[in-house]
Amino acid sequence: MATPTISLDRTDAYDPPAEHVRLREDAPISWVELTDGRRLWVLTRHEDVRTMLGDPRFSSDRRDPRHPNHMPYIGPDHRPQLIEMDPPDHTRLRRSVVGEFTVQRLAALRPRIQEITDKAIDQMLAGQPEADLVEALALPVPSTVISELLGVPYSEHSFFQETSADFVRPDTTPEEKGAAAGRLKAYIAGLVEEKGKSPGDDLLSRQLASGADPEDLGALGFLLLVAGHETTANMISLCVATLLDKRERLSELRDDPKLTVGAVEELLRYFTIAEIGAARLATEDIEIGGVLVRSGQGVLGLTNTANRDPSVFDSPDELDFTRMARNHLAFGFGPHQCLGQNLARIELEIVLATLLRRIPTLRLAVPFEDIPFKVKGPNYGAYELKVAW
Numbered sequence: 001m002a003t004p005t006i007s008l009d010r011t012d013a014y015d016p017p018a019e020h021v022r023l024r025e026d027a028p029i030s031w032v033e034l035t036d037g038r039r040l041w042v043l044t045r046h047e048d049v050r051t052m053l054g055d056p057r058f059s060s061d062r063r064d065p066r067h068p069n070h071m072p073y074i075g076p077d078h079r080p081q082l083i084e085m086d087p088p089d090h091t092r093l094r095r096s097v098v099g100e101f102t103v104q105r106l107a108a109l110r111p112r113i114q115e116i117t118d119k120a121i122d123q124m125l126a127g128q129p130e131a132d133l134v135e136a137l138a139l140p141v142p143s144t145v146i147s148e149l150l151g152v153p154y155s156e157h158s159f160f161q162e163t164s165a166d167f168v169r170p171d172t173t174p175e176e177k178g179a180a181a182g183r184l185k186a187y188i189a190g191l192v193e194e195k196g197k198s199p200g201d202d203l204l205s206r207q208l209a210s211g212a213d214p215e216d217l218g219a220l221g222f223l224l225l226v227a228g229h230e231t232t233a234n235m236i237s238l239c240v241a242t243l244l245d246k247r248e249r250l251s252e253l254r255d256d257p258k259l260t261v262g263a264v265e266e267l268l269r270y271f272t273i274a275e276i277g278a279a280r281l282a283t284e285d286i287e288i289g290g291v292l293v294r295s296g297q298g299v300l301g302l303t304n305t306a307n308r309d310p311s312v313f314d315s316p317d318e319l320d321f322t323r324m325a326r327n328h329l330a331f332g333f334g335p336h337q338c339l340g341q342n343l344a345r346i347e348l349e350i351v352l353a354t355l356l357r358r359i360p361t362l363r364l365a366v367p368f369e370d371i372p373f374k375v376k377g378p379n380y381g382a383y384e385l386k387v388a389w
């Protein structure tokens with residue numbers, strides 16, 4: 001049988017592509033060719049994706065050219081980031097930094113995150129009664145939070161925001177990506193060096209003090225800066241766009257702000273914005289869901305489709321703020337499960353609750369259909385979200 005070709009592009013603002021859903025129903029583990037020519041296994045059932053992500057025989061090492069997320073622009077001196085490592089290196093590095101992201105430590109950041117959010121909303125309200133919410137709120141809040149956590153000076157915001165946007169934009173060439181990564185890496189390396197000389201009360205300084213290797217720390221700082229703001233910013237704009245489009249969900253949340261925690265979890269499941277993260281390389285022959293994946297073959301878990309699996313979530317295409325769907329795969333699963341997930345949750349909760357409370361007349365300034373969504377990945381979101389009040 002000919003290998004079917006599938007696209008990873010989003011085809012609908014809310015729902016996974018129909019062809020991915022069909023795969024889940026008809027051939028949940030399929031050998032496919034992606035539209036960019038990569039050939040790999042795609043997994044679409046929740047159970048199979050979870051099993052694959054939890055099995056360390058599926059490697060995250062993207063230096064191997066056979067890895068689905070191999071980066072052709074990285075040179076031989078590339079220092080793997082946490083997300084690209086396998087055990088035991090991954091286990092060691094993750095253990096050394098996980099203490100920075102405990103629920104308790106992050107809870108202590110709540111008042112500061114509230115302040116940052118309030119300030120961004122104050123600035124929004126001080127201007128015309130309309131704004132691009134991405135620029136006014138969705139990007140500044142998570143990028144300020146991650147900068148402060150790492151110890152990046154506020155004055156460097158626009159540099160790293162723009163450079164990391166170049167890095168994740170789907171239309172940049174491998175060379176442009178490489179150049180953007182190089183600029184960011186050089187910047188972080190300089191920052192780590194500075195922290196060595198004059199430490200502050202921040203993650204980079206604490207990690208150095210506890211003996212972290214400066215090069216490992218540079219790679220980690222790079223990852224945290226990029227992963228720590230772009231994804232959360234995308235989720236903020238998608239959440240706001242959805243609430244302003246689905247007014248009954250908005251009223252539900254306004255009437256009962258206690259639903260915010262469940263709403264955030266459900267919106268994370270519903271959008272599953274970072275699907276491409278669930279890519280691995282089989283390091284040996286592995287049977288999964290009755291299919292034999294050969295050593296050296298790539299595998300991609302379509303987490304967005306898996307998070308709509310009716311065998312796990314009742315009425316999966318409905319947005320239900322009361323379902324408390326903590327077993328979703330929006331933050332991945334297994335050893336690489338998102339390190340910043342609790343920070344992202346807190347930011348989303350605070351931003352949504354504050355926005356709804358402080359701007360009761362908030363509305364979309366363009367029809368929902370005209371919002372420019374990032375349909376081409378790697379992370380789903382909105383380029384711009386024009387709102388008015």
Ligand code: HEM
Binds near residue numbers: 227277330
């Ligand atoms: C809504 C926001 C976010 C989403 C949807 C998200 C999603 C993900 C996913 C799917 C993975 C797993 C990748 C894999 O399996 O290879 C991941 C890993 C990671 N995320 Fe997030 N993320 C978010 C926010 C954040 C934030 C705020 C931070 C940092 C403060 C962060 C830092 C990381 C790191 C360091 C990893 C790699 C962990 C490891 O390899 O051990 N993320 N994220």
